[in-house]
Amino acid sequence: MTTDTEQPRLTRAARRVLDTASELFYHQGINSVGVDRIAAEAGVTKKTIYDRFGSKDNLVMAYLRARDVRWRVVVERHIDAAPDPRGAVLAVFDSLTEWRATEGDRGCAMINARAEISGPDHPAHALAADQKRWLMGRFAELIESAGLLEVGSETEVKAEVKAEIQDTALELLLLHEGAVVMSDVGQFGNAVAIARKAAGRLLSP
Amino acid sequence: MTTDTEQPRLTRAARRVLDTASELFYHQGINSVGVDRIAAEAGVTKKTIYDRFGSKDNLVMAYLRARDVRWRVVVERHIDAAPDPRGAVLAVFDSLTEWRATEGDRGCAMINARAEISGPDHPAHALAADQKRWLMGRFAELIESAGLLEVGSETEVKAEVKAEIQDTALELLLLHEGAVVMSDVGQFGNAVAIARKAAGRLLSP
DNA sequence: ACGGTAGTAGACCGACCTGTTTACTTTTGG
DNA sequence: CCAAAAGTAAACAGGTCGGTCTACTACCGT
Numbered sequence: 001m002t003t004d005t006e007q008p009r010l011t012r013a014a015r016r017v018l019d020t021a022s023e024l025f026y027h028q029g030i031n032s033v034g035v036d037r038i039a040a041e042a043g044v045t046k047k048t049i050y051d052r053f054g055s056k057d058n059l060v061m062a063y064l065r066a067r068d069v070r071w072r073v074v075v076e077r078h079i080d081a082a083p084d085p086r087g088a089v090l091a092v093f094d095s096l097t098e099w100r101a102t103e104g105d106r107g108c109a110m111i112n113a114r115a116e117i118s119g120p121d122h123p124a125h126a127l128a129a130d131q132k133r134w135l136m137g138r139f140a141e142l143i144e145s146a147g148l149l150e151v152g153s154e155t156e157v158k159a160e161v162k163a164e165i166q167d168t169a170l171e172l173l174l175l176h177e178g179a180v181v182m183s184d185v186g187q188f189g190n191a192v193a194i195a196r197k198a199a200g201r202l203l204s205p
Numbered sequence: 206m207t208t209d210t211e212q213p214r215l216t217r218a219a220r221r222v223l224d225t226a227s228e229l230f231y232h233q234g235i236n237s238v239g240v241d242r243i244a245a246e247a248g249v250t251k252k253t254i255y256d257r258f259g260s261k262d263n264l265v266m267a268y269l270r271a272r273d274v275r276w277r278v279v280v281e282r283h284i285d286a287a288p289d290p291r292g293a294v295l296a297v298f299d300s301l302t303e304w305r306a307t308e309g310d311r312g313c314a315m316i317n318a319r320a321e322i323s324g325p326d327h328p329a330h331a332l333a334a335d336q337k338r339w340l341m342g343r344f345a346e347l348i349e350s351a352g353l354l355e356v357g358s359e360t361e362v363k364a365e366v367k368a369e370i371q372d373t374a375l376e377l378l379l380l381h382e383g384a385v386v387m388s389d390v391g392q393f394g395n396a397v398a399i400a401r402k403a404a405g406r407l408l409s410p
Numbered sequence: 411a412c413g414g415t416a417g418t419a420g421a422c423c424g425a426c427c428t429g430t431t432t433a434c435t436t437t438t439g440g
Numbered sequence: 441c442c443a444a445a446a447g448t449a450a451a452c453a454g455g456t457c458g459g460t461c462t463a464c465t466a467c468c469g470t
Contacts, residue, residue: 013447028323031236034427045448046429052446056428111386112320115312118233129391136391171403174383174396181316181382182375186334186341191379198376202403216416239457250418251459257416261458 014052016042022063026109030060030116057122060113064124067109068131074099079138085146086203089139089172093196096176100183100192108180132173140169143203172199219257221247227268231314235265235321262327265318269329272314273336279304284343290351291408294344294377298401301381305388305397313385337378344374348408377404 010018020042024033035056039046053059078095082088106112110128117124143165179195182188215223225247229238240261244251258264283300287293311317315333322329348370384400387393 011446029236029321031234031321032323035429036427045450047431047449048447050429107316107320111312111316111390114390115317115320116234116236118237125390132387132391132393136393167399167402170387170393170396170399171380173393174380174387174400174403175376176383177387178379178381178383181386182337182379185316185319185330186337188337188341188375188378191375194372194375195379197372198379198407202406218417240459241457250420252419252461253417255459 011052013042013044013048017044017049017052017059018062018066021059022067025060025063026067026104026112027106030113035059061123061127064109064113064127067103068127070103071099071131072134075135075138079142085142088142089146089203090196090200092135092139092172092176093179093192093199096179097192100180104180105184107184108177111177111181132177135176136169136173139172140165143168146203168202171202175199175202216257218247218249218253222249222254222257222264223267223271226264227272230265230268231272231309231317232311235318240264266328266332269314269318269332272308273332275308276304276336277339280340280343284347290347293347294351294408295401295405297340297344297377297381298384298397298404301384302397305385309385310389312389313382316382316386337382340381341374341378344377345370348373351408373407376407380404380407 017038021033021038024038024041035046035049038044038059039049042049049059053062075092075095078091078098079088082091110124110131113124114128175195175198179191183191222243226238226243229243229246240251240254243249243264244254247254254264258267280297280300283296283303284293287296315329315336318329319333380400380403384396388396
């Protein structure tokens with residue numbers, strides 16, 4: 001269920017705690033799940049939790065970080081399996097389909113965490129920003145390596161090309177995030193497929 | 206700050222409670238704000254809150270419903286001011302810019318509420334679904350009235366045209382929701398503008 | 411002028427929250 | 441083999457939560 005090499009050393013009990021907490025935090029909400037319940041469902045005493053993680057906040061961060069790592073691995077796997085950069089962009093949306101089937105039917109854990117955590121200084125906010133900027137950066141790399149936009153004269157300023165790439169990458173990110181959130185709110189079960197289709201159209205104007 | 210004709214009768218104290226709760230719920234999160242704090246900041250006793258709203262849950266729903274109504278009014282105003290259906294679709298994104306400037310720098314209140322409320326039977330979930338389906342429906346109406354897609358032979362089945370309209374409407378919704386959420390998470394301050402641009406491109410393929 | 415409605419003030423309740431502590435047992439690595 | 445690390449068990453602390461209740465007062469329409 002979880003990758004076993006994501007963090008060097010975690011006691012078996014700590015592993016159970018993290019797995020249980022991940023399940024509960026994601027599906028019930030962070031604030032709705034107390035450490036007592038985590039301890040009970042993980043078959044562990046509270047002391048163990050506090051010995052290993054120090055605080056609930058740390059446990060929350062461990063949950064978010066581990067999930068982020070797991071997700072990026074899935075995305076990269078799909079990108080690597082794609083035949084060409086354009087296909088790789090579309091493959092990101094396929095990775096979302098897979099991800100949702102296995103680990104996500106309640107939207108993005110980062111966005112949800114943001115909603116529950118008031119303080120903007122909380123590290124969860126930075127982590128969320130990191131994740132989204134990473135995906136947009138990945139999109140931008142793929143677009144660039146596709147050699148998209150060999151437009152105009154050769155004297156065309158490179159800065160403009162770069163800007164165009166960034167814009168398109170952001171468009172793809174918006175479609176992706178829109179699909180993540182909308183797959184669960186209405187009856188938009190086809191959101192990911194539609195997002196993929198739109199992405200394809202935006203790539204070849 | 207708030208529309209005054211949205212609900213027939215609300216005592217002045219109840220009005221203050223709702224306004225204060227809306228501010229706090231949206232910016233701090235629903236679970237992070239207790240009724241004691243709402244009472245204190247609204248200059249009201251807890252008894253008044255419970256006399257008027259019955260429970261915190263009811264107050265939360267009143268907050269979400271009022272905000273939803275307020276938002277739809279803004280969207281409709283922008284749609285009405287647009288010269289043509291195509292412009293109206295783009296105007297929805299302009300309405301988002303205005304909305305964000307006045308009432309929203311922490312994402313979508315519905316989505317955030319969903320993240321905080323575990324039970325899928327909670328009426329907030331239905332309300333969120335309603336809001337999103339409404340916007341998609343609005344998009345679909347605009348696309349249809351634009352006479353988009355007078356493609357192919359006149360014997361083309363109408364069902365297919367309808368399906369295409371629904372797909373495009375969903376694409377626009379995804380861009381919209383993506384822009385709402387991403388405007389606040391990274392440094393994607395241009396998310397709405399980019400979404401608008403992409404929407405325009407998706408409308409004229 | 412009066413009666414109902416809306417409001418204040420503030421104590422109170424039980425449940426639940428994160429986090430700590432003490433005392434004892436199990437596991438594990440050099 | 442044995443000491444350190446990891447874990448169990450369970451009580452405890454201090455706070456906050458949503459929600460109730462009593463007693464008294466201000467307002468407002470008829």
